Amino acid sequence: MGEAAHDLYGDNDALLLDAYSQSVSDAVDLVGPAVARIEHVGNKAGHGSGFAISPDGLVVTNSHVVGTARTVRVTMPDGGSTEGRVLGSDPDTDIALVRADGRFASVARLGDSKKLRRGQIAIAIGNPLGFEWTVTAGVVSALGRSMRSATGRLIDDVVQTDAALNPGNSGGPLVASSGEVIGINTAIILGAQGIAFAVASNTASHVVSEIIRHGRVRRAFIGISADTVALPRRVALATQIISDTAVRIRKVEPDGPADRAGLRDGDVIAAIDGRALTGVDDLLRLLTGDRIGQALVFTIIRRSVADKVTVTAQPRPEMT
Incomplete structure (x- = not known):
């Protein structure tokens, strides 16, 4: 009977693992084609990630990825690349919006980060250390964190995750199992393992809306x-x-x-x-x-x- 119980639990573990794998794979299939590599034109040394939120090439990334550049190079998952014009950048929240000169086969949808719960699946897609379109998965470790931006302003409602992030993931999406973007990967703590941060999707939605309407975030x-x-x-x-x-x-x-x-x-x-x-x-x-x-x-x-x-x-x- 003990052996039968072990077999039963073993089968359940396998089913749970398959369900987890399926959730991650489905989310990656949905969002992955919207993820791009972002780099400065003529400068291959520095790069980051971004993701399209509209078929006509609106791409969200980090402000520190585009820096002061007016144009960047946007490389899509199919290998094609195009020039992207920086529509606006908000260093206070580390969010930037780029208009790529091309169309994306798939787009990502910004979800409602207020609905996040600790422990739910968090999937990061990006280009860490030059390894294009890498997928890592973990969980939402904590909510409501605060983090200093490069300008010294406090970014509120930051999402903490243990999904492995490295330089190059910056600007890429942090995705829920539903396939909605719940955060924009922005920072890691050097020397720490399993601690990384993403700007909440609700913050990103506000910044994107302000840039589209006004070219900058009004404060x-x-x-x-x-x-x-x-x-x-x-x-x-x-x-x-x-x-x-x-x-x-x-x-x-x-x-x-x-x-x-x-x-x-x-x-x-x-x-x-x-x-x-x-x-x-x-x-x-x-x-x-x-x-x-x-x-x-x-x-x-x-x-x-x-x-x-x-x-x-x-x-x-x-x-x-």
């Missing part, structure tokens, strides 16, 4: 530089803000929104529209494109006295 701008400071308990009580830290203005830019509203160097911002600011990252998260043109109520502390100042955010000036 609200108030014209200050700031740092995170401790918020004394008596001040927190006076402002009715439940937080141990806040944001102190280091410098107010002349004739910017903050300057016109009367904010000064040294002011401490405890909250915006009643929402506590625990640090500079909170401030950056709040200054999204939908805040442009809005009157924001800042709760500030100046010389230990709490006050409210209204600041109207404007579009962030383009980098020159």
